[in-house]
Amino acid sequence: MRKYMLELTIGIVPVVLIFFMYIGENVIPLVLFAALGFIVFYAARGRGKLAATSMQRRRPATSETPFSFDQIGGQERAKQELIEALDFLVRREQMAKLGIRPLKGILLAGPPGTGKTLLAKAAAHYTDSIYLAASGSEFVEMYVGVGAGRIRDLFKEARVKAQKSGKSSAVIFIDEIEVIGGKRDGGQQREYDQTLNQLLTEMDGIHADEAPRILLIAATNRKEMLDSALLRPGRFDRHIEVDLPDRKGRLHILNIHAGNKPIAEEVDLQRIAAESYGFSGAQLESVMNEAAIYALREENEAIGEKHLSMAIDKVMMGEKTDREATREERERVALHELGHAIMAELVRPGSVSQVALSPRGKALGYVRHNPQQDQYLYTKPFLNGQIMIALGGAAAEEMFYGGRSTGSRGDFEQAMSIVKTLVESGLTELGIIDASMMTREGWAAITKSILDDLMAQTKMMLEARRPVFLSSLQTLLQEETLSGEQFRQLIRSHSAA
Numbered sequence: 001m002r003k004y005m006l007e008l009t010i011g012i013v014p015v016v017l018i019f020f021m022y023i024g025e026n027v028i029p030l031v032l033f034a035a036l037g038f039i040v041f042y043a044a045r046g047r048g049k050l051a052a053t054s055m056q057r058r059r060p061a062t063s064e065t066p067f068s069f070d071q072i073g074g075q076e077r078a079k080q081e082l083i084e085a086l087d088f089l090v091r092r093e094q095m096a097k098l099g100i101r102p103l104k105g106i107l108l109a110g111p112p113g114t115g116k117t118l119l120a121k122a123a124a125h126y127t128d129s130i131y132l133a134a135s136g137s138e139f140v141e142m143y144v145g146v147g148a149g150r151i152r153d154l155f156k157e158a159r160v161k162a163q164k165s166g167k168s169s170a171v172i173f174i175d176e177i178e179v180i181g182g183k184r185d186g187g188q189q190r191e192y193d194q195t196l197n198q199l200l201t202e203m204d205g206i207h208a209d210e211a212p213r214i215l216l217i218a219a220t221n222r223k224e225m226l227d228s229a230l231l232r233p234g235r236f237d238r239h240i241e242v243d244l245p246d247r248k249g250r251l252h253i254l255n256i257h258a259g260n261k262p263i264a265e266e267v268d269l270q271r272i273a274a275e276s277y278g279f280s281g282a283q284l285e286s287v288m289n290e291a292a293i294y295a296l297r298e299e300n301e302a303i304g305e306k307h308l309s310m311a312i313d314k315v316m317m318g319e320k321t322d323r324e325a326t327r328e329e330r331e332r333v334a335l336h337e338l339g340h341a342i343m344a345e346l347v348r349p350g351s352v353s354q355v356a357l358s359p360r361g362k363a364l365g366y367v368r369h370n371p372q373q374d375q376y377l378y379t380k381p382f383l384n385g386q387i388m389i390a391l392g393g394a395a396a397e398e399m400f401y402g403g404r405s406t407g408s409r410g411d412f413e414q415a416m417s418i419v420k421t422l423v424e425s426g427l428t429e430l431g432i433i434d435a436s437m438m439t440r441e442g443w444a445a446i447t448k449s450i451l452d453d454l455m456a457q458t459k460m461m462l463e464a465r466r467p468v469f470l471s472s473l474q475t476l477l478q479e480e481t482l483s484g485e486q487f488r489q490l491i492r493s494h495s496a497a
Contacts, residue, residue: 067121073256074249074281075115078242082106082119085238089127089169089213103237104203105216107177109223110242113282116219119242120173123217130162130170130212136179139195147180147195155202155214162212169213177218178225196227203235244280247273253281257288264302272308275353275370279315287311309354313368317360329364332397333357334476335469336407337365339396340389341487342465343458344369347385355472355482364407370484380427383418387451388458390415395458396469419447465491 069079088095088102095102106123108116117133124131134154139147158170174180180195203216218236220226230236245253251273258269276284288303290311295303314320334357341355344367353370360366375382394408426432428446462469472490476482482490 066125067118068125069119069122071256072115072118072122072281073252074245074284075119075242076249078108078110078115078119078240079122081238081240082108082123083126085240086123086127086215089129089215102213103215104234105218105236106238106240107223107226107231107236108217108219108240108242110221111244111280112221113280114242114244115281116242117173117175120171120217120219123215124171124173127169127171127215128167129215130158130165130167131173132158132161132170133173133175136174136176136181139180148198151195151198151202155205158214159212168211169215172214172216174216174218176220177230178220178222181218181220181226181230183225183227184229196230200229200235244278245284247277250276250279250284253284254288257285261288261292262302264304267303267305267308272312275309275312275368277370283315286315290314313354313356313360313366316368317363317366319360321359330357330477331473332401332405333365333407334473335396335400336393336405337367338469338472338476339392339394339399339462340367340411341392341482342462342468342491343392343395344389345488345491346461346465347389350484350488352484352487354484355476355487357476357480378421380422383422383427384454387415387418387454388461390418391451391455391458392462395455395462399459399462399466400469415451416447419450422450 069083072079085103085106088100092102108119110116120133121131123129132154139150154172158172162168162170180199182196184193184196216236223239231239251270254269254273254276263269272287276287279287287308288311291303291307294307294310295301298307300307337355337357341352344351351369352367354368355365356368357365390411393411394404397404397408420435422428423430423433423438423443423446424435428450430446468491472482472487475486475490
Protein backbone atom coordinates (compact mmCIF):
# COMPACT_ATOMS: atom_id res chain seq x y z
CA MET A 1 0.00 0.00 0.00
CA ARG A 2 2.82 2.42 0.91
CA LYS A 3 4.51 1.65 -2.39
CA TYR A 4 1.40 2.63 -4.37
CA MET A 5 0.91 5.80 -2.31
CA LEU A 6 4.52 6.83 -2.98
CA GLU A 7 4.15 6.22 -6.72
CA LEU A 8 0.86 8.14 -6.75
CA THR A 9 2.45 11.09 -4.93
CA ILE A 10 5.42 11.15 -7.32
CA GLY A 11 2.99 11.22 -10.24
CA ILE A 12 0.66 13.93 -8.86
CA VAL A 13 3.25 16.45 -7.60
CA PRO A 14 4.78 17.29 -11.03
CA VAL A 15 1.28 17.64 -12.56
CA VAL A 16 0.23 20.07 -9.83
CA LEU A 17 3.39 22.14 -10.25
CA ILE A 18 2.96 22.30 -14.02
CA PHE A 19 -0.69 23.37 -13.58
CA PHE A 20 0.25 26.26 -11.25
CA MET A 21 2.99 27.37 -13.62
CA TYR A 22 0.50 27.26 -16.51
CA ILE A 23 -1.96 29.56 -14.77
CA GLY A 24 0.88 31.98 -13.93
CA GLU A 25 1.36 31.28 -10.23
CA ASN A 26 4.78 31.51 -8.52
CA VAL A 27 5.59 27.91 -7.46
CA ILE A 28 8.96 28.64 -5.76
CA PRO A 29 7.48 29.27 -2.26
CA LEU A 30 5.38 26.13 -2.64
CA VAL A 31 8.43 24.05 -3.60
CA LEU A 32 10.45 25.44 -0.70
CA PHE A 33 7.63 24.78 1.75
CA ALA A 34 7.20 21.22 0.49
CA ALA A 35 10.96 20.58 0.72
CA LEU A 36 11.05 21.91 4.29
CA GLY A 37 8.11 19.72 5.27
CA PHE A 38 9.77 16.67 3.72
CA ILE A 39 13.02 17.33 5.64
CA VAL A 40 11.15 17.70 8.93
CA PHE A 41 9.14 14.52 8.27
CA TYR A 42 12.28 12.59 7.24
CA ALA A 43 14.21 13.68 10.33
CA ALA A 44 11.28 12.94 12.65
CA ARG A 45 11.19 9.33 11.39
CA GLY A 46 14.84 8.92 12.39
CA ARG A 47 16.20 8.45 8.86
CA GLY A 48 18.18 11.61 8.36
CA LYS A 49 21.41 12.99 9.73
CA LEU A 50 19.50 15.12 12.20
CA ALA A 51 18.15 12.10 14.04
CA ALA A 52 18.98 8.52 14.77
CA THR A 53 19.86 6.37 11.78
CA SER A 54 17.58 3.38 11.47
CA MET A 55 19.26 0.35 13.01
CA GLN A 56 17.22 -1.99 10.83
CA ARG A 57 18.80 -0.62 7.70
CA ARG A 58 22.31 -0.89 9.07
CA ARG A 59 21.83 -4.25 10.73
CA PRO A 60 19.92 -6.56 8.38
CA ALA A 61 18.93 -9.90 9.83
CA THR A 62 21.56 -12.49 8.86
CA SER A 63 21.84 -16.16 9.64
CA GLU A 64 25.23 -16.23 11.32
CA THR A 65 27.06 -19.48 12.01
CA PRO A 66 26.42 -20.51 15.64
CA PHE A 67 29.38 -19.71 17.87
CA SER A 68 29.74 -21.65 21.12
CA PHE A 69 31.88 -21.32 24.23
CA ASP A 70 33.84 -24.44 23.19
CA GLN A 71 35.33 -22.41 20.32
CA ILE A 72 36.87 -19.91 22.75
CA GLY A 73 40.16 -20.84 24.38
CA GLY A 74 42.13 -19.44 27.27
CA GLN A 75 39.25 -17.87 29.18
CA GLU A 76 37.90 -20.68 31.34
CA ARG A 77 37.26 -18.49 34.38
CA ALA A 78 35.57 -15.76 32.35
CA LYS A 79 33.46 -18.34 30.50
CA GLN A 80 32.37 -19.94 33.76
CA GLU A 81 31.34 -16.59 35.23
CA LEU A 82 29.46 -15.65 32.08
CA ILE A 83 27.65 -18.99 31.84
CA GLU A 84 26.58 -18.66 35.48
CA ALA A 85 25.15 -15.23 34.73
CA LEU A 86 23.41 -16.46 31.56
CA ASP A 87 21.67 -19.24 33.44
CA PHE A 88 19.30 -16.55 34.70
CA LEU A 89 17.90 -16.48 31.16
CA VAL A 90 18.10 -20.22 30.51
CA ARG A 91 16.84 -21.68 33.81
CA ARG A 92 14.05 -19.18 34.43
CA GLU A 93 11.66 -21.33 36.42
CA GLN A 94 14.32 -22.48 38.87
CA MET A 95 15.53 -18.90 39.32
CA ALA A 96 11.98 -17.67 39.85
CA LYS A 97 11.41 -20.20 42.64
CA LEU A 98 14.41 -18.81 44.49
CA GLY A 99 13.30 -15.23 43.86
CA ILE A 100 16.43 -14.37 41.88
CA ARG A 101 16.22 -11.25 39.75
CA PRO A 102 17.49 -11.75 36.17
CA LEU A 103 20.56 -9.72 35.27
CA LYS A 104 20.18 -6.69 33.04
CA GLY A 105 23.78 -6.08 32.03
CA ILE A 106 27.17 -7.78 31.98
CA LEU A 107 30.40 -5.82 31.59
CA LEU A 108 33.41 -7.53 30.01
CA ALA A 109 36.63 -5.69 30.86
CA GLY A 110 40.11 -6.58 29.69
CA PRO A 111 42.93 -5.85 27.22
CA PRO A 112 42.25 -5.76 23.46
CA GLY A 113 42.18 -9.07 21.63
CA THR A 114 41.24 -11.26 24.59
CA GLY A 115 37.92 -12.46 23.16
CA LYS A 116 35.27 -10.14 24.61
CA THR A 117 33.29 -10.00 21.36
CA LEU A 118 33.50 -13.78 20.96
CA LEU A 119 32.15 -14.24 24.48
CA ALA A 120 29.15 -12.06 23.65
CA LYS A 121 28.42 -14.09 20.49
CA ALA A 122 28.71 -17.32 22.43
CA ALA A 123 26.36 -15.91 25.07
CA ALA A 124 23.68 -15.30 22.44
CA HIS A 125 24.09 -18.86 21.15
CA TYR A 126 24.02 -20.34 24.67
CA THR A 127 20.76 -18.58 25.54
CA ASP A 128 19.21 -19.08 22.07
CA SER A 129 18.78 -15.32 21.73
CA ILE A 130 18.74 -12.75 18.99
CA TYR A 131 22.19 -11.12 18.77
CA LEU A 132 22.75 -7.47 17.88
CA ALA A 133 26.18 -5.84 17.95
CA ALA A 134 27.14 -2.18 17.92
CA SER A 135 30.17 -0.04 18.66
CA GLY A 136 30.16 2.91 21.04
CA SER A 137 31.32 5.20 18.24
CA GLU A 138 28.09 4.52 16.30
CA PHE A 139 26.09 6.50 18.87
CA VAL A 140 28.26 9.62 18.76
CA GLU A 141 27.28 12.43 16.39
CA MET A 142 27.78 16.18 16.30
CA TYR A 143 24.00 16.70 16.36
CA VAL A 144 22.34 16.69 19.77
CA GLY A 145 19.88 13.85 20.30
CA VAL A 146 21.22 11.53 17.59
CA GLY A 147 22.95 9.14 19.99
CA ALA A 148 19.92 8.91 22.27
CA GLY A 149 17.72 8.13 19.28
CA ARG A 150 20.04 5.39 18.14
CA ILE A 151 20.01 3.83 21.60
CA ARG A 152 16.20 3.76 21.52
CA ASP A 153 16.24 2.25 18.03
CA LEU A 154 18.71 -0.44 19.08
CA PHE A 155 16.61 -1.67 22.00
CA LYS A 156 13.42 -1.43 19.95
CA GLU A 157 14.97 -3.42 17.14
CA ALA A 158 16.12 -6.12 19.57
CA ARG A 159 12.57 -6.56 20.86
CA VAL A 160 11.01 -6.56 17.39
CA LYS A 161 13.49 -9.07 15.97
CA ALA A 162 13.09 -11.37 18.96
CA GLN A 163 9.31 -11.34 18.58
CA LYS A 164 9.46 -11.97 14.83
CA SER A 165 11.89 -14.85 15.32
CA GLY A 166 9.90 -16.38 18.14
CA LYS A 167 12.77 -15.93 20.60
CA SER A 168 12.16 -15.22 24.25
CA SER A 169 15.31 -13.13 24.70
CA ALA A 170 17.78 -10.89 22.89
CA VAL A 171 21.43 -10.07 23.54
CA ILE A 172 22.70 -6.59 22.72
CA PHE A 173 26.47 -6.21 22.56
CA ILE A 174 28.06 -2.74 22.68
CA ASP A 175 31.80 -2.65 22.14
CA GLU A 176 33.89 0.31 23.36
CA ILE A 177 31.20 1.28 25.86
CA GLU A 178 33.54 3.92 27.32
CA VAL A 179 32.82 6.14 24.28
CA ILE A 180 29.25 6.78 25.44
CA GLY A 181 29.52 5.66 29.07
CA GLY A 182 32.34 7.93 30.23
CA LYS A 183 32.17 9.83 33.49
CA ARG A 184 29.91 12.90 33.33
CA ASP A 185 31.33 16.29 34.28
CA GLY A 186 28.06 18.05 35.06
CA GLY A 187 27.38 19.59 31.66
CA GLN A 188 23.94 18.22 30.84
CA GLN A 189 23.86 19.64 27.31
CA ARG A 190 26.65 17.46 26.01
CA GLU A 191 25.69 14.90 23.37
CA TYR A 192 27.60 12.20 25.25
CA ASP A 193 25.61 12.84 28.42
CA GLN A 194 22.28 12.62 26.62
CA THR A 195 23.31 9.34 25.00
CA LEU A 196 24.39 7.91 28.36
CA ASN A 197 21.19 9.11 30.03
CA GLN A 198 19.14 7.34 27.37
CA LEU A 199 21.16 4.13 27.84
CA LEU A 200 20.55 4.28 31.61
CA THR A 201 16.84 4.82 30.99
CA GLU A 202 16.64 1.85 28.62
CA MET A 203 18.44 -0.40 31.11
CA ASP A 204 16.06 0.71 33.87
CA GLY A 205 13.19 -0.20 31.54
CA ILE A 206 14.32 -3.83 31.30
CA HIS A 207 11.91 -5.76 33.55
CA ALA A 208 12.08 -9.39 34.59
CA ASP A 209 8.47 -10.15 33.68
CA GLU A 210 8.46 -8.69 30.18
CA ALA A 211 8.96 -10.66 27.00
CA PRO A 212 11.27 -10.75 25.22
CA ARG A 213 13.94 -10.19 27.85
CA ILE A 214 16.91 -7.99 26.94
CA LEU A 215 20.44 -8.66 28.16
CA LEU A 216 23.01 -5.94 27.53
CA ILE A 217 26.64 -7.07 27.27
CA ALA A 218 29.26 -4.34 26.99
CA ALA A 219 33.03 -4.51 26.49
CA THR A 220 35.78 -2.07 27.43
CA ASN A 221 39.52 -2.00 28.02
CA ARG A 222 39.24 1.18 30.11
CA LYS A 223 36.85 0.34 32.90
CA GLU A 224 38.12 3.19 35.09
CA MET A 225 36.63 5.70 32.63
CA LEU A 226 33.03 4.49 33.02
CA ASP A 227 30.40 6.47 34.92
CA SER A 228 29.46 5.13 38.35
CA ALA A 229 25.74 5.27 37.48
CA LEU A 230 26.39 2.75 34.71
CA LEU A 231 28.37 0.36 36.89
CA ARG A 232 25.98 0.15 39.84
CA PRO A 233 23.95 -3.03 40.59
CA GLY A 234 20.70 -3.10 38.69
CA ARG A 235 22.39 -2.03 35.49
CA PHE A 236 25.68 -3.80 34.94
CA ASP A 237 25.22 -6.43 37.64
CA ARG A 238 28.25 -8.52 36.70
CA HIS A 239 31.76 -7.27 35.96
CA ILE A 240 33.81 -10.03 34.34
CA GLU A 241 37.55 -9.60 33.85
CA VAL A 242 38.77 -11.04 30.54
CA ASP A 243 42.52 -11.15 31.08
CA LEU A 244 45.43 -12.25 28.91
CA PRO A 245 45.61 -16.06 28.84
CA ASP A 246 48.14 -17.97 30.91
CA ARG A 247 50.37 -20.73 29.47
CA LYS A 248 47.62 -23.35 29.65
CA GLY A 249 45.17 -20.95 28.01
CA ARG A 250 47.65 -20.04 25.27
CA LEU A 251 48.17 -23.73 24.50
CA HIS A 252 44.39 -24.19 24.26
CA ILE A 253 44.10 -21.25 21.85
CA LEU A 254 46.98 -22.51 19.70
CA ASN A 255 45.36 -25.95 19.47
CA ILE A 256 42.07 -24.39 18.40
CA HIS A 257 43.67 -22.39 15.59
CA ALA A 258 45.88 -25.33 14.57
CA GLY A 259 42.81 -27.48 13.96
CA ASN A 260 42.48 -26.50 10.29
CA LYS A 261 46.23 -26.31 9.55
CA PRO A 262 48.77 -29.04 8.73
CA ILE A 263 51.25 -29.05 11.63
CA ALA A 264 54.52 -30.98 11.39
CA GLU A 265 54.99 -33.84 13.88
CA GLU A 266 58.07 -32.31 15.50
CA VAL A 267 56.23 -29.10 16.45
CA ASP A 268 55.85 -28.67 20.21
CA LEU A 269 52.97 -26.28 20.78
CA GLN A 270 53.73 -26.24 24.51
CA ARG A 271 57.06 -24.58 23.74
CA ILE A 272 55.31 -22.08 21.48
CA ALA A 273 52.83 -21.35 24.27
CA ALA A 274 55.73 -20.72 26.67
CA GLU A 275 57.52 -18.40 24.24
CA SER A 276 54.38 -16.37 23.56
CA TYR A 277 54.13 -15.02 27.11
CA GLY A 278 51.88 -11.96 27.27
CA PHE A 279 50.19 -12.65 23.91
CA SER A 280 46.44 -12.16 23.58
CA GLY A 281 44.14 -14.57 21.80
CA ALA A 282 44.15 -12.35 18.70
CA GLN A 283 47.95 -12.34 18.63
CA LEU A 284 48.09 -16.13 18.98
CA GLU A 285 45.68 -16.50 16.06
CA SER A 286 47.96 -14.20 14.08
CA VAL A 287 50.98 -16.35 15.02
CA MET A 288 49.34 -19.45 13.53
CA ASN A 289 48.25 -17.54 10.45
CA GLU A 290 51.69 -15.99 9.86
CA ALA A 291 53.34 -19.40 10.37
CA ALA A 292 51.10 -20.81 7.64
CA ILE A 293 52.11 -17.93 5.35
CA TYR A 294 55.81 -18.65 5.99
CA ALA A 295 55.21 -22.32 5.15
CA LEU A 296 53.46 -21.26 1.93
CA ARG A 297 56.40 -19.02 0.95
CA GLU A 298 58.80 -21.94 1.31
CA GLU A 299 56.33 -24.28 -0.45
CA ASN A 300 56.22 -26.65 2.51
CA GLU A 301 53.27 -28.95 3.00
CA ALA A 302 53.26 -28.57 6.80
CA ILE A 303 53.97 -25.81 9.30
CA GLY A 304 57.31 -26.42 11.01
CA GLU A 305 58.94 -25.26 14.23
CA LYS A 306 60.93 -22.53 12.48
CA HIS A 307 57.79 -21.12 10.85
CA LEU A 308 56.14 -20.70 14.24
CA SER A 309 59.30 -19.18 15.70
CA MET A 310 59.48 -16.64 12.86
CA ALA A 311 55.78 -15.90 13.28
CA ILE A 312 56.26 -15.09 16.98
CA ASP A 313 59.06 -12.68 16.06
CA LYS A 314 56.89 -11.02 13.43
CA VAL A 315 53.90 -10.56 15.71
CA MET A 316 56.13 -9.29 18.52
CA MET A 317 58.58 -7.12 16.56
CA GLY A 318 57.22 -6.69 13.02
CA GLU A 319 58.33 -7.93 9.62
CA LYS A 320 61.98 -8.12 8.63
CA THR A 321 63.27 -5.01 6.91
CA ASP A 322 65.88 -4.59 4.18
CA ARG A 323 67.99 -2.00 6.01
CA GLU A 324 71.67 -2.26 5.19
CA ALA A 325 73.90 -1.31 8.12
CA THR A 326 77.64 -0.68 8.00
CA ARG A 327 80.11 -3.16 9.47
CA GLU A 328 80.66 -0.93 12.51
CA GLU A 329 76.92 -0.57 13.12
CA ARG A 330 76.39 -4.31 12.84
CA GLU A 331 79.16 -4.97 15.37
CA ARG A 332 77.74 -2.36 17.76
CA VAL A 333 74.23 -3.80 17.47
CA ALA A 334 75.59 -7.33 17.95
CA LEU A 335 77.48 -6.36 21.10
CA HIS A 336 74.43 -4.46 22.36
CA GLU A 337 72.16 -7.51 21.96
CA LEU A 338 74.78 -9.83 23.43
CA GLY A 339 74.88 -7.54 26.48
CA HIS A 340 71.14 -8.06 26.95
CA ALA A 341 71.42 -11.81 26.40
CA ILE A 342 74.41 -12.43 28.70
CA MET A 343 72.82 -10.36 31.46
CA ALA A 344 69.55 -12.27 31.07
CA GLU A 345 71.34 -15.61 31.43
CA LEU A 346 73.23 -14.38 34.49
CA VAL A 347 70.09 -13.08 36.20
CA ARG A 348 67.70 -15.83 35.07
CA PRO A 349 69.50 -18.85 33.57
CA GLY A 350 67.74 -20.48 30.62
CA SER A 351 65.55 -17.48 29.83
CA VAL A 352 67.05 -16.54 26.43
CA SER A 353 65.19 -18.07 23.51
CA GLN A 354 66.96 -16.36 20.61
CA VAL A 355 69.53 -13.66 19.83
CA ALA A 356 69.05 -12.09 16.39
CA LEU A 357 70.95 -9.50 14.39
CA SER A 358 68.36 -9.17 11.64
CA PRO A 359 66.48 -5.83 11.43
CA ARG A 360 62.81 -6.30 12.30
CA GLY A 361 60.32 -3.46 12.67
CA LYS A 362 62.21 -0.47 14.10
CA ALA A 363 64.81 -2.63 15.84
CA LEU A 364 68.19 -3.46 14.27
CA GLY A 365 68.46 -6.55 16.48
CA TYR A 366 66.64 -8.19 19.35
CA VAL A 367 66.73 -10.82 22.09
CA ARG A 368 63.66 -12.97 22.58
CA HIS A 369 63.18 -14.18 26.14
CA ASN A 370 61.50 -17.37 27.19
CA PRO A 371 60.02 -17.00 30.68
CA GLN A 372 60.08 -20.22 32.68
CA GLN A 373 56.61 -19.66 34.08
CA ASP A 374 53.87 -17.05 34.07
CA GLN A 375 54.35 -14.58 36.90
CA TYR A 376 51.97 -11.98 38.30
CA LEU A 377 53.72 -10.82 41.51
CA TYR A 378 57.21 -9.33 41.42
CA THR A 379 59.79 -8.87 44.18
CA LYS A 380 62.45 -6.19 44.38
CA PRO A 381 65.28 -8.56 43.31
CA PHE A 382 63.24 -9.65 40.29
CA LEU A 383 62.55 -6.08 39.17
CA ASN A 384 66.18 -5.10 39.75
CA GLY A 385 67.16 -8.01 37.53
CA GLN A 386 64.80 -6.76 34.82
CA ILE A 387 66.44 -3.34 34.98
CA MET A 388 69.90 -4.89 34.70
CA ILE A 389 68.81 -6.87 31.63
CA ALA A 390 67.51 -3.65 30.06
CA LEU A 391 70.78 -1.84 30.87
CA GLY A 392 72.93 -4.70 29.55
CA GLY A 393 73.00 -3.37 26.00
CA ALA A 394 74.18 0.12 26.96
CA ALA A 395 76.72 -1.37 29.40
CA ALA A 396 78.17 -3.55 26.62
CA GLU A 397 78.56 -0.54 24.30
CA GLU A 398 80.39 1.38 27.01
CA MET A 399 82.70 -1.59 27.61
CA PHE A 400 83.81 -1.85 23.98
CA TYR A 401 83.31 1.66 22.58
CA GLY A 402 83.60 3.90 25.64
CA GLY A 403 80.15 5.41 25.04
CA ARG A 404 76.51 4.70 24.19
CA SER A 405 74.37 5.12 21.09
CA THR A 406 70.75 6.09 20.45
CA GLY A 407 69.89 2.38 20.31
CA SER A 408 69.60 2.37 24.11
CA ARG A 409 66.68 4.81 24.19
CA GLY A 410 63.99 2.14 24.38
CA ASP A 411 65.96 0.22 27.01
CA PHE A 412 66.18 3.29 29.24
CA GLU A 413 62.44 3.91 28.90
CA GLN A 414 61.78 0.34 30.00
CA ALA A 415 64.19 0.70 32.94
CA MET A 416 62.59 3.95 34.12
CA SER A 417 59.15 2.37 33.89
CA ILE A 418 60.33 -0.41 36.22
CA VAL A 419 61.78 2.20 38.60
CA LYS A 420 58.35 3.83 38.71
CA THR A 421 56.83 0.46 39.62
CA LEU A 422 59.39 0.05 42.42
CA VAL A 423 58.61 3.47 43.86
CA GLU A 424 54.83 3.07 43.66
CA SER A 425 55.07 -0.38 45.28
CA GLY A 426 57.12 0.91 48.21
CA LEU A 427 60.16 -1.18 47.26
CA THR A 428 62.75 1.62 47.35
CA GLU A 429 64.64 3.46 50.08
CA LEU A 430 61.82 6.01 50.12
CA GLY A 431 59.52 3.44 51.68
CA ILE A 432 55.73 3.59 51.33
CA ILE A 433 54.85 6.95 49.80
CA ASP A 434 52.19 8.57 47.64
CA ALA A 435 53.94 8.69 44.28
CA SER A 436 51.59 11.42 43.03
CA MET A 437 53.00 13.78 45.67
CA MET A 438 56.58 13.43 44.44
CA THR A 439 58.15 16.35 42.59
CA ARG A 440 60.05 16.07 39.31
CA GLU A 441 63.27 16.60 41.22
CA GLY A 442 62.37 13.77 43.57
CA TRP A 443 61.67 11.41 40.67
CA ALA A 444 64.91 12.40 38.98
CA ALA A 445 66.94 11.81 42.15
CA ILE A 446 65.54 8.36 42.97
CA THR A 447 65.70 7.24 39.32
CA LYS A 448 69.34 8.34 39.00
CA SER A 449 70.27 6.66 42.28
CA ILE A 450 68.73 3.29 41.33
CA LEU A 451 69.91 3.24 37.70
CA ASP A 452 73.47 4.33 38.47
CA ASP A 453 73.84 1.62 41.13
CA LEU A 454 72.41 -1.11 38.89
CA MET A 455 74.45 0.07 35.88
CA ALA A 456 77.65 -0.28 37.94
CA GLN A 457 76.66 -3.83 38.91
CA THR A 458 75.80 -4.67 35.31
CA LYS A 459 79.16 -3.45 33.98
CA MET A 460 81.05 -5.43 36.62
CA MET A 461 79.18 -8.66 35.81
CA LEU A 462 79.57 -8.24 32.05
CA GLU A 463 83.26 -7.32 32.26
CA ALA A 464 83.92 -10.73 33.79
CA ARG A 465 82.37 -12.30 30.65
CA ARG A 466 84.31 -10.32 28.05
CA PRO A 467 85.58 -13.53 26.32
CA VAL A 468 81.97 -14.62 25.77
CA PHE A 469 81.34 -11.36 23.89
CA LEU A 470 84.35 -11.88 21.62
CA SER A 471 83.56 -15.50 20.69
CA SER A 472 79.80 -14.96 20.31
CA LEU A 473 80.29 -11.79 18.24
CA GLN A 474 81.83 -13.55 15.25
CA THR A 475 79.23 -16.32 15.33
CA LEU A 476 76.37 -13.83 15.52
CA LEU A 477 77.79 -11.70 12.69
CA GLN A 478 78.04 -14.77 10.45
CA GLU A 479 74.84 -16.60 11.40
CA GLU A 480 72.76 -13.50 12.25
CA THR A 481 70.80 -15.71 14.66
CA LEU A 482 71.74 -17.68 17.75
CA SER A 483 69.27 -20.01 19.38
CA GLY A 484 69.02 -20.02 23.14
CA GLU A 485 70.72 -23.40 23.40
CA GLN A 486 73.59 -22.35 21.09
CA PHE A 487 74.13 -19.23 23.16
CA ARG A 488 74.12 -21.13 26.45
CA GLN A 489 76.61 -23.62 25.03
CA LEU A 490 79.03 -20.75 24.31
CA ILE A 491 78.66 -19.48 27.87
CA ARG A 492 79.22 -22.99 29.31
CA SER A 493 82.33 -23.55 27.21
CA HIS A 494 83.93 -20.33 28.48
CA SER A 495 82.86 -21.02 32.04
CA ALA A 496 84.55 -24.42 31.86
CA ALA A 497 87.70 -22.85 30.41
